[in-house]
Amino acid sequence: MDSQKEKFGFWSIVLLGINAIVGTGIFLLPNKAYSIIGSASLGVLLFDALLAGCIALCFAEVAGFFSRNGGPYLYAKHALGDFWGFEVGVLKWIVIMIAWAAMSVGFATALGAAFPALGGDTNKDIIATIIIVLLTVLNILGVNVSKILNNLITVSKLVPLFVFIAVGLFFLNGSNFTPLFPNDTYVEGSFAQAAVLLFFAYTGFEAIAVSAEDMDNPKRNLPRAIITVMIIVSVLYMAVLAVSIGVLGPELANTKAPVQDAFNAIIGPVGLYFVLAGTLLSMGGINFAQAYFAPRVATALAEDGMLPAALAKRNKNNIPYVAAIITALGSLALAWSGSFTTLAAISAVSRFTQYLPTCIAVIIFRRKWAHKERSYTIPGGYTIPIIAIATSLWILAQAQVHQLLWGLGGCIVIIPLYFLYLRKKRAGLIKEHDDFN
Template identity: 25%
Template sequence: MLQSLLRKKTLTVPHQDSELARSLSAFDLVLMGIGAIIGAGVFVLTGIAAATKAGPAVVISYAIAGLASMFAALAYAELASSIGGTGSAYSYAYTGFGEFFAWIIGWDLLLEYTMAVSTVSIGWSGYVNNLFEAFHIHLPPSLTKNPFDGGVINLLAILIIAALAFLLSLGVKHSARFNAAIVFVKLITIAVFIVVAATHLDTTLWHPFLPFGWSGVMQGAALVFFAYIGFDALSTAVEESIRPQRSVPIGIIVSLLICTVIYILVSALLTSIAPYTTLNVRSPVADALLRINEHMAAAFIAAGAIAGLTTVMLVMYYGLTRIFLAMSRDGLLPARMGMIHPRTRTPVRIILLTGFIIALISGFSPIDRAAELVNIGTLAAFTFVCIGTIVMRISHPDLERPFRLPLNPLIPVMGILSCFYLMLHLPAVTWWRFFLWMLAGVGFYFLYSQRHSFLKS
């Protein structure tokens, strides 16, 4: 039955219009994972978590958050290697739970990825504007701020989305090459910080190590958990990977391990060169370097932060378009949107449509409102994937699994509990907005998707 469903899903639209090009290696996917994960977390959240939640013990917060992320990453790896598909958790939910639940998680993922890219683009525009000002280039506030912040339009945020849409339209290999180049710049930037900070190490700043107690460490973990968001986008690359059963699990797990080590190193060094109480600023890494008179390194870090945010947007935008493509192939979203360009082998219509929506949000919304719904959507997706591994082991025990999640069901259960625990710490207003979005999704399903589905369950 499972094989029949998967076979039907490959035939929902004409082959020549739906086939994507296989061009991504395991190395490409590792770099894409690093590009998606390392961004606002290492350059912003580290300082905020240290100053307001955990103090120097933010290193423990990162370790805990990394462990919770690894639970979900292992679940993603098993399902990606055994089920595949371009739709990430949406495809897994379709196979394990049926069409309606697949629609719910797909609708959730569309929200998560759209708002994630919008949020990062707004932050990116702020960094770029600060860089311009450092070179005495002053853009009018009406073109750099949204109406809620006293401006007219955030033009820089719109321009970066337009540039990324053009890049994604050229083909996934072009995007991967660009991402690889920027990731290397980002890693060099972090290496520079590690080398410079190591020469100014002052362990006395680690006392007290737990200024907010153990509860502060856990609150810090809840905050920095979202620095790990992005690795799940790799599960949308199955159809464009050369050896997906091997390369996708490698990409997910290796990139997450590398980023966890980087987060722990950077947070340890950051709190050893500046008092943790001074790190609640927009660019804590660069600010800490300025405090020790490392001005050249601080400027380099600021440029690296811009690069880091760029790759986060690129990979998350890529993931959004592939989830949209999977849903349109099944008829749950308009099938004509899933047409693949004959030359670039990319879903250009989807890229342009989603880019237009993201640009509207980025240009006219404040960053805090854009970011509110990202976290709960991500945690909900992680929870579904962890549940999916348990359900699939029971319902399809003979399914070939090139990568098998160890200690099943212990690890997915730990992932479920971890994600749910973090969801409980989100504000009530976030829950209400999430509920309204999902309610709208249910309405759309019964009014349109159910009637147009190619795979009626």
């Protein structure tokens, strides 16, 4: 097979990045951000874009060393040792379960906002349960719609947003952007609170760099693609938030589905249902993607000896059915535990268990592997990795206690599993992989 045909070109990388980032967050978070910090949420969104861009560049540099799939846990293992590699690896699975819980609840939230009869906590739990169970069953049965689904996700999530922006620009009310803060007063800590929440909208950018081995000329294309993706997504997000504020003004804080309600205010129910259709298709597609990929993360870790071997069991369709069931149960428990806003914030916080070790790895690898050829080096010396580390720690320091406990508590909970892994490794029961060739 011609290997060149298997590689992602520049624009394919860009589309991959956009598809990985744009999801439930931008459809459902503008109202919450506005209620916290008002029109200044536009500045918070820009801050998150810069932070996400710095972290993404760190992924781009360290990904160039490895030929094996694995992403953050490979970086942590070789930079910080087996213990942190194990922690990051297992937490990667937990992070995906948290994200799936947030996305399933996001779907239920969007549906309930459009159809009040389907609203409420009980209906939210029922709808999230149906989504997770149904998609898990389809996954176990081996239903393969990934190619069609990927195209559907991309179109369904972008078209409504672009139409919303294009039409909404003609209906902006400049007075809705003042005052800058609610009640014209800045509340201490509101910037950090909004930053934690809105960062969820940018999560997923790591998929760009983690896929570096499948890209054509990553040294040239990867950094350009990351910058391009972050610019496109940031402009898109800023425009969506600006139109939402400009159209709804203070009412934005009271809506459950900001993009839907803003378009409804512009052109009536047609606008609401147009955005709703795109929202649900987009969220449904992302939920399916989580159902497909999450169990495979657990299976890969089980095959590496980090999780119980049972999670690597496959059925006649070669589907990791045990991992799929356990993943669904974990996601269900999380989905029942809170609202979309709460889960989104927890998901954003938990992602830093993947991001921080990767940023630290950049600094360590530059010293440890100074002699090794690298496909890409972040310009500016250590400036960007240090900024990424410092701002990440600042955001974590500002997060609420329950967000930290849910988002980072897994680091402590999984420690007993590490000793089981260590015992198997010392007994020679762990298959060693070549991570570089």
